[in-house]
Amino acid sequence: xxxxxxxxxxxxxxxxxIGPALIVATETLVSLLMVLAIYAxxxxxxxxxxxxxxxxxxxARLADAAFPGFAAAEITLxxxxxxxxxxxxxxxxxxIRRHGARFVGSELTSHAGIRLDRHTLTLETGxxxxxTLTLDLGADAQIWAASLRRLDVPEHAA
Amino acid sequence: MSVWIADLASRAAxxxxxxxxxxxxxxxxxxxxxxVWAARRAPTAYEPGDTLTSLLMGLGSSxxxxxxxxxxxxxxxxxxxxxxxxxxxxxxxxxxxxxxxDFNYYLFHRSAHRVRWFWASHVNHHSSQHYNxxxxxxxxxxxxxxxxxVFRIWPALFGVAPGMLLTVGGINLIxxxxxxxxxxxxxxxxxxxxxNTPSHHRVHHATNPRYLDHNYAGVFIVWDRLxxxxxxxxxxxPVRYGIVHQLGTFSLWTVALxxxxxxARDMWRAPFRAKLGYLLREPxxxxxxxxxxxxxxxxxxxxxxxxx
Numbered sequence: 001x002x003x004x005x006x007x008x009x010x011x012x013x014x015x016x017x018i019g020p021a022l023i024v025a026t027e028t029l030v031s032l033l034m035v036l037a038i039y040a041x042x043x044x045x046x047x048x049x050x051x052x053x054x055x056x057x058x059x060a061r062l063a064d065a066a067f068p069g070f071a072a073a074e075i076t077l078x079x080x081x082x083x084x085x086x087x088x089x090x091x092x093x094x095x096i097r098r099h100g101a102r103f104v105g106s107e108l109t110s111h112a113g114i115r116l117d118r119h120t121l122t123l124e125t126g127x128x129x130x131x132t133l134t135l136d137l138g139a140d141a142q143i144w145a146a147s148l149r150r151l152d153v154p155e156h157a158a
Numbered sequence: 159m160s161v162w163i164a165d166l167a168s169r170a171a172x173x174x175x176x177x178x179x180x181x182x183x184x185x186x187x188x189x190x191x192x193x194v195w196a197a198r199r200a201p202t203a204y205e206p207g208d209t210l211t212s213l214l215m216g217l218g219s220s221x222x223x224x225x226x227x228x229x230x231x232x233x234x235x236x237x238x239x240x241x242x243x244x245x246x247x248x249x250x251x252x253x254x255x256x257x258x259x260d261f262n263y264y265l266f267h268r269s270a271h272r273v274r275w276f277w278a279s280h281v282n283h284h285s286s287q288h289y290n291x292x293x294x295x296x297x298x299x300x301x302x303x304x305x306x307x308v309f310r311i312w313p314a315l316f317g318v319a320p321g322m323l324l325t326v327g328g329i330n331l332i333x334x335x336x337x338x339x340x341x342x343x344x345x346x347x348x349x350x351x352x353x354n355t356p357s358h359h360r361v362h363h364a365t366n367p368r369y370l371d372h373n374y375a376g377v378f379i380v381w382d383r384l385x386x387x388x389x390x391x392x393x394x395x396p397v398r399y400g401i402v403h404q405l406g407t408f409s410l411w412t413v414a415l416x417x418x419x420x421x422a423r424d425m426w427r428a429p430f431r432a433k434l435g436y437l438l439r440e441p442x443x444x445x446x447x448x449x450x451x452x453x454x455x456x457x458x459x460x461x462x463x464x465x466x
Contacts, residue, residue: 024224027179031220034186035213038292039206041190045197047204065398068367069458097406100205102287104406129407129416 048101052081059084063094066105070094076144078135085121085135085144093148095123097133106130108151116145171247174231174324181332188336189291195341196290203340207408209292214410215282216295226302234311234320244317255318256326256377259310263330263376266309268387271371277441278417279304285413287400289363294338299414333377334359354379357391364397365404367459370452402442402455417441 042048053059060072063086074087083097085108093108106125108114113124113132119141122134137144169175189209196203245251270280279300286293301307310327314320334354336342342356349355354375362373372389375382382388391397405412424436424444432445442451 028217028221031182031217034182035210035217038186038189038193038213039210041193042204042206042209045193045201045204047193047196047201047209048206049201051202065365066404068365068455069462099287099404099406100207100408101202102205102400102404104287104404106406129405129412131406 051098051101051103053077053084053096053103054081059086059096062086062096062103063088063105066094066096066103067107076135076137076140079138080136083133083135085123085137087147091150093151095125095130095133097130104130108148111149111151114145114148116141121145121148167249167252168247170325171252171319171321174321175328176324177328178331181335185291185295185335192291192339192341200340203288203290204292205288208286208288209290211408211410211413212286212292212296215299215413216297218299218410218414219297219301222299222302230302230307230311231320231324233307234314234323237311237314238317238320241315241317245319245322247319247322252322252326255313255322256329258313258318259323259326260330260375260377261381262309262313264374264381264385266306267374267376268385269309270306271374272440273438274417274421274441274443275437276304276306278421279306281401281417281441282413284363284401285405287398287404289338289340289360289397289399291335291338293363294335296413300418330376338363350379352378352380358382358388360397360399361389361391363399365400365402366395366398367456368392368395369397370402370456402450402452 053062056072056075056077059075059077062084063070063072070086070092071088072086073089075084077084083095086094086096086105094105095108096103096105106127108123108125110126113126115122119138120134120136121141121144122132124132135141166175193204245255266276267280270276279298282298283293283296286296298304311320311323313323337354337356337359339356340360344350344357345353345355350357354373354377358373358375358379361369364370369389369391372387373379373382374387379388405416407413421436425433428436428445435443435445440451440453442449442454
């Protein structure tokens with residue numbers, strides 16, 4: 001078996017008249033296997049890890065990173081620290097969520113799509129890529145739900 | 159030895175020597191080594207999902223490149239057939255063509271950040287929030303469609319053999335691989351002064367307002383220094399990576415095509431007089447000023463800094 005593989009490898013390196021399509025297909029397959037091997041190595045080494053929002057200051061920095069100049073005035077953190085809501089003095093609200101080993105933020109522009117269930121708030125930003133996020137905010141959930149009702153109502157929801 | 163090199167150079171000029179495939183095993187080994195470094199020093203420097211997306215973008219880009227390489231070479235060949243002069247193939251012309259091609263890369267790259275049409279095919283390279291060697295391979299699938307190759311093949315009209323352009327372009331690409339890392343701090347001062355380095359290129363991948371739209375260089379950072387687009391990395395402003403509006407997804411299709419879709423939507427909705435602006439103005443431009451460009455972001459940040 002290994003002998004056949006060596007013969008095949010030698011044939012490919014020598015690139016005889018086996019046709020460019022076969023060469024390309026083989027190179028692509030080998031590349032794909034290498035890609036998967038690297039991905040497996042990243043998983044085995046546990047890269048990325050389990051990142052969380054450390055505290056309110058961290059959430060404020062994440063908001064500033066997502067929207068340069070965003071000055072956080074009010075912050076509430078998810079109990080598991082996987083997300084946060086951040087409001088500035090002008091009343092703009094950012095939703096921060098984990099994305100792999102980093103965080104992303106999106107502005108909440110409407111209270112449509114926000115649902116309160118005791119201690120959890122489920123939020124949609126209107127950005128399909130950002131998706132829907134459920135935050136466990138404890139007692140803050142009801143307070144923030146009430147304040148988020150002041151966000152503009154989109155025209156189509158009126 | 160010298161005869162062998164001369165023969166190789168001559169054949170490369172005539173047929174083109176695609177050096178990138180020879181470097182791929184080195185890319186893979188280097189990524190594996192950087193991953194081991196990350197596991198010990200900075201585990202969040204890599205994210206498996208992000209890495210998989212980057213590498214598959216690289217693989218897709220290679221396939222797309224194979225499909226369109228013939229057309230690009232045909233274009234370069236046509237220009238060369240109608241050349242005004244002929245550049246001889248000598249050791250000094252190889253060096254001159256390498257430098258010229260790097261300058262052309264600078265022009266392309268600057269355009270790729272300042273013209274949304276070109277940005278649409280380049281944004282994928284910046285869409286990772288990580289900065290590691292796998293990010294280097296997060297390459298475009300749509301470069302040919304954006305016609306960005308025109309920046310690199312025009313010297314054929316002035317007598318540079320297409321094979322030389324292909325060869326030096328590949329070397330340029332390989333050089334840029336190693337600068338996508340956080341594992342290297344600063345290189346010696348003389349090297350930082352002339353060459354593009356991890357430090358300079360980290361700045362280029364930054365979303366910090368201070369750093370946005372700087373350091374477009376490929377191999378030689380001197381182009382940025384000459385044309386006023388250079389800014390150094392600062393220890394008091396750690397780089398945050400990605401794009402102004404982070405994608406928040408590892409989806410290949412989103413990474414590869416999202417900006418094209420956004421352009422189409424914007425042009426569809428825009429008033430007639432503004433349509434071309436959404437195609438040819440800088441990313442973030444809008445006819446009613448409702449969006450942010452890098453210029454407005456930086457201006458607002460500077461104003462805030464002044465207030466502090």
